[in-house]
Amino acid sequence: MISTETYQTPLIPGPTSVPEYIRKAYLTDFGSADLEEKYFQLYIETEKNIQKLLNTQNKVAIMSGEGMVALWGALKSVVKSGDRVLAVSSGLFGDGFADMAKALGCETRLVKGPEGDSPSEDDIRKAAQEFKPKVITMVQCETPSGILNPVEPCSRVAKELNAIFIVDFVSCAGSAEVRVDDWNIDLGLLGTQKCLSCLPDLGIVTVSEKAWKVIQEVNYPGYDALLPFEHAVENRYFPYTPNWHAVSALNTSLKHLLEEGLENVFNRHSQVALHCREEIRKLGLKTYPAREELNAPSVTAIYMPEGFTWSQFNGELRKRGIFVGGTFGDLAGKIFRIGHMGSQANREIVDRAINAIREILHK
Template sequence: MKTYSIGLVPGPVSVPEEFRRAYLEDYGSADLEEEFFRLCEENSELLRLVLKTGNTVTIQSGEAMSVLWGALKSCLLPGDRLLAVSNGIFGRGFGEMAEMTGAVARIVEAPDGEFPDEELIRQAAEEFRPHLITAVHCETPGGMLNPVAGLGKIARSVDALLCVDYVASAGGADVRTDEWGIDIGLLGSQKVLSLLPDLSMAAVSPRAWEVIEQVNYAGYDALLPWRDGIKNRYLPYTHNWHAVSALRLSLRRLIGEGLEASFERHEKTARYCRQRLSAMGIGLYPKREELCSPTVTAAMMPEGWTWKELDKALRGRGMAVGGSYGALAGKVFRIGHMGSQADLELVKRGMDVLEEMLASK
C-alpha cells in the first residue's frame, strides 16, 4: 500500500513511532496481571485531566463507534426519547442510531454551516421531554467545533442526561466535561491521541451510572461492566494491553506538553491552514470563524475540480487529505491537523502543494 509524505487526513491520523513500538512488546494476560490493572488506573487518571472531570473514565477495546453505540444502548430502553442536536452526519446519526435500538428520536437540525440556536434546543427539550440529549463537539465532516457548553443546563432542566461526542476534539480543543454538565463524554484513540483506531473511552457521571444500572444492557459494548471492572480486577473480555500501553505514552506526552500549549498549537495550525486556503480563493464550510474546528478544516471544492480529480492529483504529489460524507460528499474536502498532524511545517508543505497544483491546472 502506498504511503504519503504529507499525510493530512482527518483520522486515523499518523501514529508516531514511539507509540507504534508499544505494539512490538510482549505482555502478559490482561485478565490476570496486576500490572495491567495499574496501567488502566493510571490512564484513567490522565484522561480525567484531559477531559477535566472527576467522573469515572472507562477504556474499552474497539473503534470509537463502539462506545457511541454502547452509550446509547446502555442508557435507553425501547420507547425512551432521545433529542439529537445536529449540524452534520454524526449529530444526526445519534438520532438514527437511537431509533435502531427502539427509542424515539427527535432531531434539532441546523442550517448548513451553522449550529442550532440554543433557545430552539431548549424549546424542543421542554416540548419533547427526552431521556437523553446528544451532541457532537467536533463534527468532523463539516469541520465544525460546536458550542455545547450550554447544553448541560438544558438537559438538567428537563431531567435528561447529556451525551457528547468529543472524539475529534478532546486534547486539541478545550473540553470541560464537569463544568459543561456532560454526563457521558465519548472519546476515540485515532484522532488527537494519534493512536490506532482500537480504543474507545467514556467519561460517565454518577447520574448516568444510575440510569445505566437501571437499563442493565449486557452486550459486548455495554458500559456497565466497566464501572467497577478495573477496581474489582474482573473485565468482561480480554483487553488490548498493547493499545492501552500506547495510550499511556500518548497521554503522558499530551500532559507533558500542557493542555493549553496543545490547544494553542492546534489553533495556530488551523488558523494558518484557513488563511492559506482563503488566499487561494477556497471557501470554508462553516459560516462563522468561531465555528471552525482547530483539529480539522472543511474546505469547499475549488472551482473546476471534482473530489476524485483533486484527490488523485494530490496523491500524485505525495499528499493525502480527506473527502466528506453524506450531503457534503463531493462538495467538501477536509484537512486533518490534529494530534501528530497539528504541525505547522507539515501543513505549510501541504498548502504549498495544493497551491502549486491549483495554479498548474
C-alpha cells in the same frame, strides 16, 4: 502480494499518523491482561490521565474497539425501546445519534441549525421542553464538516430537564478544551485515532454518577455494555480480554500531551488551524462553517475548487504525496478536509499541502 502505501504528507482527518514513540508501545510484548496486576495499574494510571485531559472526576470505561463502540455502548446502556432521545446536530454524526436511537426503538427528534451552523440555545430549549427527552445527544466537533459546536448551550438545557447528556468529543479532545464536569456531561465519548494519534482500537466513555444509576436500571448486557466497567478495576475483572498494547499506547500518548502542557497543545492546534485557513483563503478558496468561530482546531473543511471533481483534485494531490480527506453524506464531493490534529498539528506539513494546492490551481 498486497501493496502498502506510506503517506509522505499525511493530513487525513483521522486515523492520524502514529508517531514512532507511540508505535513502540504497540510493539512491546506484555503478559495476560486478565491476570496481571501490572495491567490494572496501567489502566488506573491511564484513567487518571484521561481525567486530566477531560477535566473530570468521573469514572472512565476503556473499551476494546474504536470510537463507534463508545457511541453505541453509551446509548444502548441508558435507553430502552420507547424512550425519547433528542439529537442536537450540525452534521452527519449529530444526525447519526438520532438514527442509532431510532434503531434501538426510541422516539427521536432532531434539532438542526442552518447549513454550516449550530442550532441556537433557544431552538434546543424549545424542542426539549416540547419533547421532554430522557437523553440529549450532541457532537462537539463534526469532523465531516469541520464544525466545532459550543457545548454549554446544550448542557444548560439538559440540566434544566434533568436529561442524560451524551457528548461525542472523539475528534476534538486533545485539540480543544473539554470540561466534562463543568458541562455536566453524563457520558463523554472519545476514540484514540484522532487527536491522540493512536490506532483505532479503543472506545472511551466517561460516566457520571447520574449515568451509572440509569445504566443499572437499564441493565444492558451486550459486548459494548458499560455496566461491567463500573467495578471492573476494584474487582480485578474485565468483561473480555483487554487490549494491553492499545492501553499502553494510549497512556504513552496522554503522558506526551500532559508533558507538553495542555494549554500548549491546544494553542498548537489553534495556531496551525488558523494558519491553514488563512493560507487557503489566500488561494481564493472558502471554508465550510458559516461562522469563523465554528471552525474546528482539528480539521479544516474547504469547498472544492471550481472546475475540479473530488476524484480529480485528490488524484493531483496524491501525485504530489499529499493525502487529505474527502467527506460523507450530503457534502460528499462538495468539500475536502485537511486534518491537522494530533501528530499532524504541524505547520510544516500543512504548508506542504498548501503549496501543492497552489501548484494544482495554477497548473
